[in-house]
Amino acid sequence: MEREFSQLEGMPISADLVMAGEFVQLHGMPMPVARFGPPRPLPCPPPRPPQDRLMDSRMYKQAIQGDRDGFIPILDSISSEKKLPRSEILSQVSRQNNTCLHIAVSFGHHELAKYIVGLCPDLIKKTNSKGDTALHIAARKNDLSFVKFAMDSCPSGSGASRDVEQAEQSLLKIVNKEGNTVLHEALINRCKQEKQVEILIKADPQVAYYPNKEGKSPLYLAAEAHYFHVVEAIRKSEVEEHMNREAKPAVHGAILGKNKEMLEKILALKLVHQTDEHGRTPLHYAASIGYLEGVQMLLDQSNFDRYQKDVEGFLPIHVASMRGHVDIVKELLQVSCDSIEWLSKHGENILHVAAKYGKDNVVHFVLKKKGVENLINEKDKDGNTPLHLATMHAHPKVVNYLTWDKRVDVNLVNIKGQTAFDIAVSVEHPTSFHQRLIWTALKSTGARPARNSKVPPKLSKSPNTDDYKDRVNTLLLVSTLVATVTFAAGFTMPGGYKSSDPNAGMAIFLMRNMFQMFVICNTIAMYTSILAAIILIWAQLGDLNLMDTAFRWALPFLGLALYAMSLGFMAGVSLVISNLHWLAIVVFIIGIICLVGLSVPFLLLFIPSKSTNRILRYISYYPFLLLVWASEGPKIKQED
Known part of the structure; x- marks a missing residue:
């Protein structure tokens, strides 16, 4: 070891080794104590270009400013300092691998960019960290004049510039990380x-059919954005599209653009039979977005297979039913009436699909159509009828339409032996409002659970005292407040009291009709609120059955108290302003409107009824639809 140290002491220490800490303990310092275990890994710096390839900050600043006269001296100065040719200095990049050409083009400095291209034409092909060439940046900024110049300046084999129509095609085929040319x-x-x-299209027509990572070719983008001149230029290039399975057909873009003239141009390219990666034809797309005019144009095409299915086995009429486009369904049935009987890969007809996705308008249309009896109770491969699917996916309005149709058998079972009622009571969240409405609709039509279900019944959740306690306390507070307010109103009569004999202490407006109405309503509100409070006090005893009964009885009494209090307020205010007729009439009208508005949400607490009585069902029909409408949140429009 001493011999090795003596040899090392006479050797120079490199900067790399000093930075790595290799010889810290060798020159007069104590040796470190040996430690067991693996050494700690050093933190890895973010990847960056090598130091000799990093752009000088002075050049970066001049490229941003775009001053050609200031850029040239800086370039010459750096070249002489580092003893490198100017082309190599220009090839240096920033932290994001941008050359000075990228920077100049991104800031729109044409003169500087042209100067850089003249010195180093190869920079046109250089890409940054996002895969963009300077041409990508120029095109993104709608600066195609520079793109034309760059293509003209692209070197050929002999080094001379060429005409743009003979420009090097690889330039236009370079794609960035998004797959965009x-x-x-x-x-x-x-x-x-x-x-x-x-x-650009004339220089390399094949690029017009290249798909990016989203599967969109330039032809697709032009068709979707209604760029007629682009489509016309591609048509004149007379290059056949090589359909890539990852590419979206251009005719689908024209359909999504919903432009009749553009669709005609694309159809003229003989692209009507193309399908996407999911096997969807243009007719599938038009039916999906509800483009009736497009559907009609496609159906007029000769030799067009209107019965072609996608990978899920859906016909265009299934897709239209899924999206709720009744007008498309009608159009397709007029042209091919037998398509109503076609089934998907899962054995679903159009009524199954509409019920599954909650398209009540399509369900309503199919149920009213003649000759659809075989669809109403048809089962899919899992044995589910449309009623099963609507219940399973929580669509109360669809369930309501189906249960009102006498032809629907509500007690059919699927492969698991479940009826629609079994599904309604076995869902994960049976207390949701939609599920309660579905349960009500099924119960009122006589639906019952199956006796031989293969799915074990879900154990009913025992009621929780805390769940009822919060409701009871809230109602008790409201009833006490109503009793307090009406009690105070009983001694502060509108208009005051007479102070002289013989009727001293009597109300001034005693003989007025509105005053009498005020007193009656105030009295009703007072005693019904007290009655509700007494019933709710009984609910505090802790018995769950008593609590549930008290809650159901106290609610109508409290509702009556609130209604009577509102009516009494209207009568009292109308009385004290009766001399100003127009104001009294306005107050009376507002009061009537508000009273009707109060009655609607209160009555909806008790209807729709679960009774199978036909009269009660008819009474509950529109309140049920109103509750469905009120419970639905905003829907997000989705398109393929």
Whole structure:
């Protein structure tokens, strides 16, 4: 060891070794004590370009400013300092692998960018950390004039510049990390320079069909954005599209754009039979977004297979039913009426699909159509009828429509031996409002559980005292407040009291009709609120059955008290302003409207009824739909 140390002491210490801490303990310092176990790993710095490839900060600043006269001296100065040719200095990059050409183009400094390209044409092909060339950046900024210049300046084998129509095609085929070519970037960013875009297509027509990572080709983007000049330029190039399974067909883009003229141009390219990776035809797409005019145009195409299924076995009419587009369903049935009987891969007809996705308008239309009796109770591969699926996916409005149809057998069982009622009571969250509405609809139509179900019944959750206690305390507080207010109103009569004999102490408006109405309503509110409070006090004894009964009885009494108090307020205010007729009439009208509004939510607490009585069911029909409407949240529109 001493011999080795003596040899090392005479050796120079490199900077790399000093930074790594290799010889810290060798020169006059005590040796470290040996430790067992693996050494601690040093923190890894973020990846960056090698030091000799990093751009000088002075050049970076000049590239941002775009001053060509200031850039040239800095370039010459750095070249002489580092003894490197100017082309190598220009090839240096920033932390994000941007060359000075990338920076100049991103800030729109054309003169500087042209100067850099003249000194070092190879920089046109250089990509940054995002895979962008300077041409990508220029196209993203709608600066296709620079793209044309760069393509003209691209060196050929002899080193001379060439015409743009003979420009090096690999430039246009370079893709960034998003899979976008220069033409993609120009169209994505809504480039309006028609001639420049046409030049790009003419330089390399095949690029018009290249898909990016989203599967969108420039032709697809042009069709979706209604760029007629781009589609026309691609059509004139007379290059056949090589359909990639990862690429979205351009005709689908035209359909999503919902432009009749554009769709006609794309159909003229003979692309109507293309399908995407899911096997969906253009007709599937048009039916999905509810584009009726597009559906009609596609159906008019000769030799078009309107019965082609996607990978899920769905016909276009299934997709239209799934999305709730009744007008599309009607159009498809007029052209091919037998498509109503076609089944998906899961054995689902259009009524199954509409019920599964909650499209009540389609369900309503199919149920009213003649000759659909075989669809109503048809079972899919799992034995589920449309009623099973609507119950399973919690669509109360669909369940309501189905249960009102006499042809629907509500007690059919699926493969698991479950009826729709079994599904309604065995869901994960049976207390949700939608499930309560579904249970009510099924119960009122006479639905019952199956006796031979293969699924064990879900154990009913024992009622929790705390669940009832909060409700009882809330109602007790409200009833006490109503009793207090009405008690005070009984001794502060509208208009006051007479102070002279013979009727001293009597109310001034005693003989007025509105006053009498006020007294009656105030009295009713007073005693019904006290009665509700007494019933709720009994609920505090802790017996769950008594608590539930008290809750059900106290609620209507409290509702009556609130209603009577509101009516009494209207009568009292109308009385004291009766001399100003227009104001009294306005107050009376507002009061009537509000009283009707109060009655609606209160009555909805008791209806719809679970009774199978036909009259009660009819009474409950519209309140049920109102509750469904009130319980539905905002829906997010989704499109394929």
